[in-house]
Amino acid sequence: MVPLSLKADSITLEFKGRKILQDVHIDCQQGEIVGLLGRNGCGKSSLLKIIFGTLKPIYKYVGINGEVLQDNFSDRRIAYLPQHNYLPKGLKVDEVARLMVGQNQWGNFERQPGYTDYKNKRTDQLSGGELRRLEMLMVLYSPADFLLLDEPFTHISPVMTDWFKEQLLEARKTKGIIVTDHQYLNIIDVSDRIVLLNNGVTKPIVDPKELMQYGYVKNI
């Protein structure tokens, strides 16, 4: 089967006349992990929100295999993990999981300790890290073909980081993933290729040492 291809192109974003993204391009194939790096405030979260459809830019093209997508959150072809916790407080974990997890993924999802340990609780009874792990699991096991993950490594402990990298590689078997985080070594470790967002445009990074030339890291 030919892998699906997500393409975002010509993305231009301004906030109150300040240009954030200038004709940005990024793409991702089913079966690959693309790591998105960039300094604070360069527009990484905005770019993911635009691809997902919750932020309206001046111009965008977002498509899968040439089919233009508008509000990707409504047809669930793309799933998005926002930078901050997204599950409202007071929801029953098992009920919200059944809404978010893909039917064909449920069997694998319901065996995950990140779900079984908390399935009889409410979202406000979990710690920040427990909630983050649950939110990540729900996105990873969603029915979407493509995942956009904003800072999944932030706020989770080292052992959880290793667990999450394994989960990402498992999800990659059937999905395409764009992931951003300032824990750049984890991003480099888990990604098939790296894209740097710098001065409003994306640049492919072939050698991690280029990240020094662009001033993203001092040493690598």
Ligand SMILES: Nc1ncnc2c1ncn2[C@@H]1O[C@H](COP(=O)(O)OP(=O)(O)OP(=O)(O)O)[C@@H](O)[C@H]1O
């Ligand atoms: N709703 C908004 N109104 C005005 N400016 C905004 C808005 N959202 C974001 N910005 C600005 O746009 C720029 C890009 O923000 P964005 O959150 O996309 O950056 P980021 O690369 O994800 O940053 P970080 O790595 O710090 O999370 C920042 O300068 C931010 O202050």
